Amino acid sequence: MTHVYSLAEANLHEHSIVTIGVFDGVHKGHQHLIKRLVDEAHAIGQLAVVLTFFPHPDIVLRGLKGRYYLTTAEQKADLLTSLGVDCVVTHPFNDTVRQVRAADFVDELVQNLKMSALWVGSDFAMGYKREGNVPFLREQGTQKGFTVHDIDLIEAQGGIISSSVIRQAIENGEMEKARAWLNRAYSVTGEVVHGEKRGRQIGYPTANTAVWDEQVLPANGIYAGWARLGNERFMAMTNVGVRPTFEGKNITVEPYLLDFNRDIYGQQLEVSFEKRLRPEAKFDNLKDLIDQIARDVEVGRAYLESLKD
Numbered sequence: 676m677t678h679v680y681s682l683a684e685a686n687l688h689e690h691s692i693v694t695i696g697v698f699d700g701v702h703k704g705h706q707h708l709i710k711r712l713v714d715e716a717h718a719i720g721q722l723a724v725v726l727t728f729f730p731h732p733d734i735v736l737r738g739l740k741g742r743y744y745l746t747t748a749e750q751k752a753d754l755l756t757s758l759g760v761d762c763v764v765t766h767p768f769n770d771t772v773r774q775v776r777a778a779d780f781v782d783e784l785v786q787n788l789k790m791s792a793l794w795v796g797s798d799f800a801m802g803y804k805r806e807g808n809v810p811f812l813r814e815q816g817t818q819k820g821f822t823v824h825d826i827d828l829i830e831a832q833g834g835i836i837s838s839s840v841i842r843q844a845i846e847n848g849e850m851e852k853a854r855a856w857l858n859r860a861y862s863v864t865g866e867v868v869h870g871e872k873r874g875r876q877i878g879y880p881t882a883n884t885a886v887w888d889e890q891v892l893p894a895n896g897i898y899a900g901w902a903r904l905g906n907e908r909f910m911a912m913t914n915v916g917v918r919p920t921f922e923g924k925n926i927t928v929e930p931y932l933l934d935f936n937r938d939i940y941g942q943q944l945e946v947s948f949e950k951r952l953r954p955e956a957k958f959d960n961l962k963d964l965i966d967q968i969a970r971d972v973e974v975g976r977a978y979l980e981s982l983k984d
Contacts, residue, residue, distance in 0.1 A: 676756040678749075678763045682726070682787045685764050691722035692792045693784060695801060697838070698727050700745035701754040703858045704836040708826045712794045713759035722761040724788055727751065728768040735768055742891045745838055745845075750864065764788075777802025781815045790821050797825045848894035848951040860900060862947035863890055863928065867939050870927065877961060879968050881914065881929035884944050892926065893948050895955040899975035902930045903945040909935050912968075912975045913946055916955035931968075933976060950978055 679685050694712050698705045709725065716723040729748045733739055746754065752763040766772070780802050784790045793812060801807040807815075812823045836856050844853040845861055853861050863886045870883035882902065886892065895916035902911040911930040918927070930946050952971055958964040 676752075676761060676763065678752040678756075678765065680765050680767070682764055682766055682783050685724075685762060685787045687722060687724070687762065687787065687789050689722050690789045690791045691724040691762070692716040692794060693724045693726060693788055693790045694794045695726045695799070696796070697731055698725065698751060698755070699731060699838040700841055700857060701751055701758075702745075702836055702838065702841055702856050706758060706858060708794065708796065709755065709758050709760065711826065715792075715794075716761075717759070721791060723759060724762045724764065724790075725755050725760050726764045726766060726784070726788075728772075729765050730768055732768050732773070735770070735773065742889055743842070744887075744890050745842060745861070747864070747887055747890065762788075774803055777807025777811060778815060780807065781812070781819060785819055785821065792822045792824060794824045794826060797827055799825070842891055845891050845893050845948075848896055848954075850893060850898065850948045850950055854949070860947040860949050861893070862900075862903075862945050863887075863892070864943060864945045865928070867942050867944050869940060870929065877965050877968075879931045879965075879972075881931045882939060882944055884928045884930065884946055886928050886946075892928065893951065895926070897952045897955065897971050897975075898948045898950065899952055899978045900930075900947040900949045901979070902932050903947070904939060904942060909933060910976060910979045911946060912952070912971050913948065914955065918955075931972070933972065949982065950975075952978075 692712055692715060694708060696705070713723040731744060734743060748765045752765065755763050784793070793816070795809065797809065799809060809823060809825050816823050841853050841856050844856070850861060863884070865885040865887065867882045868885045893915050898913045898915065900911055900913055902909045910933040912933070913928060913930040915928055916926060928946060952975055958967065
C-alpha cells in the first residue's frame with residue numbers, strides 16, 4: 676500500500692477506481708463502499724484508491740476546536756489498507772483547496788490517479804460550493820473518460836451510520852454502540868510518557884499515554900479494553916479523566932495492563948475501549964480507591980475473557 680499526502684505526489688501509472696471522502700473512523704458504512712470498490716478494481720486489474728483530506732473539512736469550514744477526529748491520518752490509512760486499498764491519498768484541505776472548482780479538481784484526479792471510475796455515496800458533492808454533485812460528475816465523466824458509480828449509504832437501528840453519531844456515542848461512553856458501528860472497538864494511540872506515578876505508588880502502575888489532543892476521547896470513566904504494544908496484546912483497565920482523588924485537572928488516558936511488568940516509556944501504545952465499567956469518581960481515601968480498582972480489574976477481566984469465547 677502507498678500512502679501519500681497530496682494528489683500530485685500520487686502520480687499513478689496504472690488505471691484506478693477512486694473513492695473520495697473524509698472517512699473519519701472508517702466505520703461500517705465506509706467499509707461497505709470500500710470493500711465493493713476494492714473487489715471491482717482488483718477484478719479488472721486496476722488499483723483501488725481512496726482520496727481523503729486533512730485537516731477535516733469541518734475543522735476548516737466551521738472553525739471547530741478541540742477533540743473532533745475519530746482517527747489520525749495514519750490510523751485511517753492503516754484501516755483502509757486492511758480493507759485492501761492500494762493507495763491512500765491524504766490531500767491537504769485549506770482555504771485554497773476549498774475554492775477549487777469541481778471541474779478543475781476532476782482534472783487533477785484524472786491526471787494524477789489515472790481515474791477510470793469514481794465511486795461515491797449518493798449524497799456526495801465536492802468542489803467550490805459543493806457544485807460537484809453526482810449528476811455533475813457524470814457529465815464530467817462523459818467528457819473526460821471515466822464512469823461514476825453511486826453507492827447507497829447503509830443504515831443501522833433505523834438511521835444512517837455516520838462519523839458524527841459515532842463521535843457522540845464515544846463522548847457519551849457508549850462504547851458497545853460505537854463498536855457496532857465501527858465494526859471494531861474504538862482505540863487511540865500515543866507514546867507512553869512519564870506521569871506522576873500515582874498508580875505505581877498504590878500497586879496499579881499505569882502507562883500514561885499521550886493521545887493526540889485533537890482525537891475524541893470517551894467520557895471520563897473506567898474502561899475495559901486492550902492495550903496493544905507492537906504485536907503483543909494485553910488486557911487493560913483504562914482510566915480516562917482528571918483523577919479527582921488526587922485533585923487532578925488535566926484529562927489523561929492511563930491504562931493499567933493486566934499481568935504485565937515492563938518498562939515501556941517512549942514506546943507507542945494502542946489503547947482500545949470495549950466497555951465503560953463506571954464513571955470516574957472521587958474517593959475519600961486511598962484504601963477505598965485501591966479496593967475499587969481491584970473490583971474494576973476483576974469485573975473487567977471477566978468481561979474481556981467473555982469476548983474471547
